[in-house]
Each structure stands twice: as C-alpha cells, then as structure tokens.
Amino acid sequence: MITSRTAFGTIRELEGSFLPVIHQIVQTLGGFSIGDIFPSNRLLRLISGTERHLKKLHQEADSILQGIIDEHVSRKRRRRETEDHDMAEGAEEDDNDDDDLVDVLLASTNNHVEVKAVILDVFVAAGDSSPIAVEWTMSELMKNPEKMEKVQREVRHFFDKRGEGAVVDEALLNELKYLKSVVKETFRLHPPAALSLPREGPETVVVNGYQIPSRTRVIVNYWAIGRDPSHWTQPNQFIPERFLDTCIDYRGFDFQLLPFGSGRRVCPGMNYGTAVVYSLLANLLYRFNWELPNQIKPQDLDMSENFGGAISRKKNLYLIPIPYHAP
Ligand code: HEM
Structure with missing residues (x-):
C-alpha cells in the first residue's frame, strides 16, 4: 500500500484492482514448474500452463496500468490548463512537489510501454x-x-x-x-x-x-x-x-x-x-x-x-x- 501510494498518488479504485494481480504474479513466478527445469522445451512449458497463466495476468496488469497512466496524463493536462490560467492572472508557477512515480516517469518519456514495464518491475520485485x-x-x-x-x-x-x-x-x-x-x-x-x-x-x-x-x-x-x-x-x-x-x-x-x-x-x-x-x-x-x-x-x-x-x-x-x- 505504501509503495502504491508513492507510485500512483491517489488513484484508489485502479490501485485496488492492481495489487491483487501483482500478488498473483508474484505467487506464480515464485513456484517451480516442469518448464523451469527444461527451459528449452516449449512443449513442457505449454503443458505446465504457467506461461499461459502469466500472459493472462500480464494482460490484466497492462490494462490497469494503462488506465492509471491515462488518468495521470489527463490530470496533468487539467493542472497545466489551470496553471496557465492562474499565471495569466499573475500567480507563481506551481512546483512538482506532489508528483508520484508515474508523473516522474511520464516526464522522462512518452513511451507508455516503457513506463508500464518499469512500474510492473518495481511492483513485482517489491511485492509484499x-x-x-x-x-x-x-x-x-x-x-x-x-x-x-x-x-x-x-x-x-x-x-x-x-x-x-x-x-x-x-x-x-x-x-x-x-x-x-x-x-x-x-x-x-x-x-x-x-x-x-x-x-x-x-x-x-x-x-x-x-x-x-x-x-x-x-x-x-x-x-x-x-x-x-x-x-x-x-x-x-x-x-x-x-x-x-x-x-x-x-x-x-x-x-x-x-x-x-x-x-x-x-x-x-x-x-x-x-x-x-x-x-x-x-x-x-x-x-x-x-x-x-x-x-x-x-x-x-x-x-x-x-x-x-x-x-x-x-x-x-x-x-x-x-x-x-x-x-
Ligand atoms: C524488505 C524488503 C525487500 C527485500 C527483502 C528484497 C529482496 C530482494 C531480493 C532478494 C532480490 C533479488 C536479488 C537477487 O536476485 O540476487 C531483489 C530484487 C529486486 N528488488 Fe527487492 N527487496 C525488498 C524491497 C524492495 C522494494 C521496496 C523495491 C522497490 C521499490 C524492490 C525492488 C527490487 C528490484 C527492482 C529488484 C530486481 C533487481 C534486478 O533485476 O536485478 N525491492 N529484492
């Protein structure tokens, strides 16, 4: 929860559905399957079902993260519009003190696939x-x-x-x-x-x-x-x-x-x-x-x-x- 607040700020609804998916990914990655013992044998990997399950979880995580990114992009746009308006009226520019991890990553790249990969990596590794x-x-x-x-x-x-x-x-x-x-x-x-x-x-x-x-x-x-x-x-x-x-x-x-x-x-x-x-x-x-x-x-x-x-x-x-x- 602390990690997700640092990463996502206050998007509680999506955050609530993201954490259980991460939990399942961590559990699935942690177990051993027959495909791990013979990694070059694609048939064994298919039979074990782990790969299929992980792909499904990955799709779920990807779509939740895309939702979180879209929220951040439109929030940023709204904030910029308000700031432009305020500055036109003589107010000072806002600093970015309340930026979360998603804001920071989006400021460094427009590539959403990279942003999603970094966030997924941090959450899977940090786990619980x-x-x-x-x-x-x-x-x-x-x-x-x-x-x-x-x-x-x-x-x-x-x-x-x-x-x-x-x-x-x-x-x-x-x-x-x-x-x-x-x-x-x-x-x-x-x-x-x-x-x-x-x-x-x-x-x-x-x-x-x-x-x-x-x-x-x-x-x-x-x-x-x-x-x-x-x-x-x-x-x-x-x-x-x-x-x-x-x-x-x-x-x-x-x-x-x-x-x-x-x-x-x-x-x-x-x-x-x-x-x-x-x-x-x-x-x-x-x-x-x-x-x-x-x-x-x-x-x-x-x-x-x-x-x-x-x-x-x-x-x-x-x-x-x-x-x-x-x-
Ligand atoms: C008590 C807390 C934690 C423990 C005990 C822990 C432990 C570990 C261990 C054992 C590894 C694997 C090292 C290896 O392969 O030899 C690892 C990797 C990693 N951890 Fe943590 N971790 C903790 C918290 C976190 C947190 C909070 C984050 C991020 C916010 C994080 C991010 C990562 C990442 C990104 C990797 C992968 C590094 C790589 O790809 O080489 N960990 N952690």
Missing part, C-alpha cells in the same frame, strides 16, 4: 516484502516475550526522549541497536525472498570445485544460507543478541546473510524497503502492547511458511493491540 518482514518480526517477538519486552523498552526510551514524531532514519538506528538486531535476525530466519532471481553467467566458472558452464541458470537459496549451521550457532533459534557485537549486516557484503542479494544485482529497493520496515515496527512497538488472541500460548504460535515468490506466513498473524500511554 516489507509487510512480510514486519509480520515475521512481530511473530518472532510474540513467540519470544522477553525479546519483545527488551525491544519495546528500547523503542519507548527512544521516542520518550525525542518525541513521538521522531523519524527512525539510518543515523538514529545507531541508537536503536536492539531493534536493528531484531530486524537482522528476522531477515536471517525469514528472508521475504527466499531465492535469488534466476541468473546466468556469461562465461564458465568454477565455484568451490563445481564447474558452472556459461549460460547455466543459477538460483541462490538465501533462506538456506541464513540457517546454515556452519555459519550460525543454534541456527533455528531467534537470538537477536548474536548481532549486537558483530558488524555483520544485510547489505550484501557478508555472504552468510543475504536477504537482499549481493553484488551488481543486489536489490535496488533495499534502503526504501528497510526504511518502511523500521518505521512500521517502531510505531507498532511504541504505540501498543500486543497479545495473542484465544489464549494462544507464545510457544504454540504457528510459524508455518507459505512457499512462493515471497515466503510469507501460511496463516495470517492476528494480534490484539492494547494502546500504550507514555508515563
């Missing part, structure tokens, strides 16, 4: 990653009440000192060390994108004694790397403290923790995605205490995963918020 990360973080904190207490103490101390409106940016995260460790630990156990996008190398290489011929399709399993016992002690336990005394980070330089990938094809939305995660979490943790419904005990909270383009919870997380009032 940040909300999924927040949902897993809250799940782990509910399962581990002592960690929840510790992180809330830190966040409340921070906001009580700086005021409720304080923005949690990269500089201030140095003060929220435990929250940062909690997020790193969640990315380690539950990377929203478990697998890299498929990549092909231009030439043959040898990695750890394995020869990988050029043009081989390679997919890296970030989920398995995060739980590899040769890198992590008690790999399946949620222990944010493990990050307090190390500089291991998720930015792509520490190969045992790669929730955003690494190298030239590292996620370009990393800063935006993490800013959303930190600010949502900081607000949820500051403003409310949280309880599990139906007397569910923390240790009984279901943590099953849904396999797809993004690894979300299999069952939604339902929690009871209890407003917190600063003393």
Whole structure:
C-alpha cells in the first residue's frame, strides 16, 4: 500500500484492482514448474500452463496500468490548463512537489510501454516484502516475550526522549541497536525472498570445485544460507543478541546473510524497503502492547511458511493491540 501510494498518488479504485494481480504474479513466478527445469522445451512449458497463466495476468496488469497512466496524463493536462490560467492572472508557477512515480516517469518519456514495464518491475520485485518482514518480526517477538519486552523498552526510551514524531532514519538506528538486531535476525530466519532471481553467467566458472558452464541458470537459496549451521550457532533459534557485537549486516557484503542479494544485482529497493520496515515496527512497538488472541500460548504460535515468490506466513498473524500511554 505504501509503495502504491508513492507510485500512483491517489488513484484508489485502479490501485485496488492492481495489487491483487501483482500478488498473483508474484505467487506464480515464485513456484517451480516442469518448464523451469527444461527451459528449452516449449512443449513442457505449454503443458505446465504457467506461461499461459502469466500472459493472462500480464494482460490484466497492462490494462490497469494503462488506465492509471491515462488518468495521470489527463490530470496533468487539467493542472497545466489551470496553471496557465492562474499565471495569466499573475500567480507563481506551481512546483512538482506532489508528483508520484508515474508523473516522474511520464516526464522522462512518452513511451507508455516503457513506463508500464518499469512500474510492473518495481511492483513485482517489491511485492509484499516489507509487510512480510514486519509480520515475521512481530511473530518472532510474540513467540519470544522477553525479546519483545527488551525491544519495546528500547523503542519507548527512544521516542520518550525525542518525541513521538521522531523519524527512525539510518543515523538514529545507531541508537536503536536492539531493534536493528531484531530486524537482522528476522531477515536471517525469514528472508521475504527466499531465492535469488534466476541468473546466468556469461562465461564458465568454477565455484568451490563445481564447474558452472556459461549460460547455466543459477538460483541462490538465501533462506538456506541464513540457517546454515556452519555459519550460525543454534541456527533455528531467534537470538537477536548474536548481532549486537558483530558488524555483520544485510547489505550484501557478508555472504552468510543475504536477504537482499549481493553484488551488481543486489536489490535496488533495499534502503526504501528497510526504511518502511523500521518505521512500521517502531510505531507498532511504541504505540501498543500486543497479545495473542484465544489464549494462544507464545510457544504454540504457528510459524508455518507459505512457499512462493515471497515466503510469507501460511496463516495470517492476528494480534490484539492494547494502546500504550507514555508515563
Ligand atoms: C524488505 C524488503 C525487500 C527485500 C527483502 C528484497 C529482496 C530482494 C531480493 C532478494 C532480490 C533479488 C536479488 C537477487 O536476485 O540476487 C531483489 C530484487 C529486486 N528488488 Fe527487492 N527487496 C525488498 C524491497 C524492495 C522494494 C521496496 C523495491 C522497490 C521499490 C524492490 C525492488 C527490487 C528490484 C527492482 C529488484 C530486481 C533487481 C534486478 O533485476 O536485478 N525491492 N529484492
């Protein structure tokens, strides 16, 4: 929702139909089909039906995006007409402060196919990653009440000192060390994108004694790397403290923790995605205490995963918020 408001501004009706299509595209792309294993065999690709399904989804997304672009073009035209009229009467030219992503892209090209491709790429790649990360973080904190207490103490101390409106940016995260460790630990156990996008190398290489011929399709399993016992002690336990005394980070330089990938094809939305995660979490943790419904005990909270383009919870997380009032 935050990404779509940034991209589309206020076109709520079309936005409402676009997000479910994106969700289906992400789910379909994330699954494996027999055609993925033998990509050169067109018959297998046809039998699996995935290609047909994706084409249909693509057509739906394309027509919704065209509607959004048309809306933007006519809104811009109306605004320009009003501005021309106002300027003729002596008013100053309007700046473009409230332009959204579509406006910015349309200002740089008249080619609507390119604009649609960029928007589709951003939405499919961004998917629900940040909300999924927040949902897993809250799940782990509910399962581990002592960690929840510790992180809330830190966040409340921070906001009580700086005021409720304080923005949690990269500089201030140095003060929220435990929250940062909690997020790193969640990315380690539950990377929203478990697998890299498929990549092909231009030439043959040898990695750890394995020869990988050029043009081989390679997919890296970030989920398995995060739980590899040769890198992590008690790999399946949620222990944010493990990050307090190390500089291991998720930015792509520490190969045992790669929730955003690494190298030239590292996620370009990393800063935006993490800013959303930190600010949502900081607000949820500051403003409310949280309880599990139906007397569910923390240790009984279901943590099953849904396999797809993004690894979300299999069952939604339902929690009871209890407003917190600063003393
Ligand atoms: C917590 C949030 C996010 C996570 C965990 C995440 C993770 C990833 C991962 C693992 C990849 C694949 C890297 C690879 O193939 O090795 C990726 C690619 C990508 N991400 Fe993100 N992402 C997040 C948020 C976002 C957001 C908010 C945007 C855009 C607004 C975005 C845009 C992209 C794009 C465009 C690519 C494809 C890059 C390419 O084609 O090489 N991501 N992301």
